[in-house]
Amino acid sequence: MVKRLTFWIIAALVVGLIIGTIFNLTIHDQNWIEYLVDRLSLLTLIFLRLIKMIIAPLVFATLVSGIAHMGNGKELGRIGLRTMCWFIGASLLSLAMGLILVNLLRPGTGLNLVPPVSAAPVAPAADFSLKDFISHMVPQSMVDAMAHNEILQIVIFSVFFGLGLGSQGKKAAPLLKGVEALSAVMLKVTNYVMYFAPLAVFAAVTSVITQRGIGVVLTYGYFIGSFYLGLAVMWGLILLVTRLLVGKGVLNILPLLRSPALIAFTTSSSEASLPPTLEALEKFGVPPRIAGFVLPLGYSFNLDGTMIYCTFATMFIAQSYNIHVPIGQQIMMLLMLMITSKGMAGVPRASLVVIASTLSFMQIPEGGLWLILAVDHFLDMGRSATNVIGNAAASLVIAHWEGELKIPDKREVEKIQSA
Template identity: 55%
Template sequence: MNRLFTWLVVGAMVLGVLVGWAINVNFSADQAKEIAGNLSIITDIFLRLIKMIIAPLVFTTLVAGIAHMGDASEVGRVGVKTIFWFICASIVSLLLGLVMVHLLQPGVGLHQATDAAAATTAVDMSKFTLREFVTHLVPSSIFDAMARNEILQIVVFSVFVGTAVSAIDDRAPAVLTAVEQGATIMLKVTGYVMKTAPFAIFAALAASIATRGVEVIFTYAKFVGGFYLSLTILWGLLILAGVIIAGPRVLKLIGQIRAPTLLAFSTASSEAAYPRTLEELQKWGISRKVASFVLPLGYSFNLDGSMMYCTFATLFIAQVYGIEMTIAQQITMLGLLMVTSKGMAGVPRASLVVIAATLTFFDLPEAGIALILAVDHLLDMGRSATNVVGNSVASAVVAKWENEIQEPAAGPAQA
């Protein structure tokens, strides 16, 4: 069934590109935009279905997982190991983006007209402050957090609830049973929603190609190609680290998550792949308590593809304008991005916001944002897929450190 789903996803991607290209060639710009708008209805419905199940799924699986950990010290130990891996992966992602943009020089010789108005309206930096980031960590209301799908806030609340349940002598059996049954139900609902994924993938790609055409790929070929080459290397490094730490079976894990990875790629949303990724991690053998703890945390703090893009795109803009940054400035930039990238969760168009903040900090032309807007969606597809791979490897590594990798026959029900 998993292999059939993968082929359906691939087929939907190919068909979407072909149909989008045909619309772009045979219809006027206004007609193509109208058709794309109608196609986007399908994608919007699918993404709304995904958002519908994210909050209850994260809450139930995380509370159940933490409740089975035993006590607060175990939660703290797993948390420290998880954050340690996230920091290491972040450093590798940022450094790789820095090295690759210097080797490939994608911005040299590219003189595109910029639209300053587009640059200023593309991102909203009003909420991108230290105060907003810190206060954003804690929900004022769990119902409000769930209504807005604020994963990080749901994680914070779930950690408190799960720890409280595990601290009670009898572990509140009625509550724990209800939470576990809720998780099982939400995973079943996820299966129903995922059956509609190929239709959403087709619509998303067809709409994107219909309005922008394939020409945009050739205009920015060096930038897009260089970034995807960098992502490929990052995948290789992450998988290699996973194999070294967790063993050769990590290669099988990468095979198992191909469907959610393709889903994230084609919809440009790693959130869309969350439910299926969680399911596949448990099928591979990662215990529910580790998978349900590391994965949602990773969606807030371990966006490997997005972090590498911030370095790559910032220096690309500097190259386009012929601005040389000193070694000290580049090291400072890495440190700045290391901190600011952790505030991406909950910020609309997060990568662009972080890049805009970095440009402002180093007095680089903010209009450079307009340069990457044309291909941002195309690059977001690669970033989203990379985030899925990075968080899957992180879950496997932490599970290995905690001795929580089980044989596949144990199934996802094991905790």
């Protein structure tokens, strides 16, 4: 199934590029373009809604059954500490990588734009409040958390519920079996939902190219190319570190991650790839309780692609206005982004909100957000796929540190792909 899905997603991407370009060149009435894009967006919207429909019960069932089998809070605490240590290290590496490359490549140099006297920000520069962030992590109601797909709140409740379930032994055995059955059913439902992925990919790509045209990619070619070079370097570092920590066979997982990464890339949604990534990790030998714990946390605390983008885009805007940012201020920006980015989980267009607040802090014109808004979708595609690889690597490393990763060989992976 994995190979077939990958083929159809790539085919949908290519067809979407071709048809989107034809529409952009032949349809000159803006009203017709808006009408067409609005109708196409329905397919993508339905797919993303289907994904959101399964995330809450899937995360809850997988995490609760895993924690209940841990038996005590000591193991959970150890896994949690190791996970957060990895996330902090990966975030610092991602932010630093973006900062180093944007200073070396300088994609904004030469634009020589004049800073606007006043310009309204594209996104509200929300102030970061540690108190609000921490209080938001704790759910007032599990029903409300599931209704709004607040993954972090679902994780918090699932941890308590799983510990309580595990402490009851035989008394709670029927309930535990029910939760395990729910997990198996939700993974099957995930397979059904994935059949809609190629349609969503076609609609998303066609819509963007119809509106923007393929020319927008060429206009911002050096900026986009520089950013994707940074993502490629980050992929290499992630895979190298994972290979060094876990062992040679760990890279056999890449064929299984192809579909989740493509789904994230073509839909520009890390969230859309969570269920198939979880399934791929479990097939590869990562225990469900570890994958079910690390992955949901990763989508709040370990967005490697988004981290690179925040430093890269901020410095690109500064370079475009010929604003010199001293190295000391850049380091301050890096530390600030390290904190503020963690408080933006679940915010629509979160990276733009984070960048807007950073521009304000560094006294760079917030109107510069318009420079990246035109190509934000194309950049979001790459950073979403990078987030998938980063979180999958985190799950593999944590499972290895726990001594519970059974790595299949290439033949076994091929059997899994064709199943």
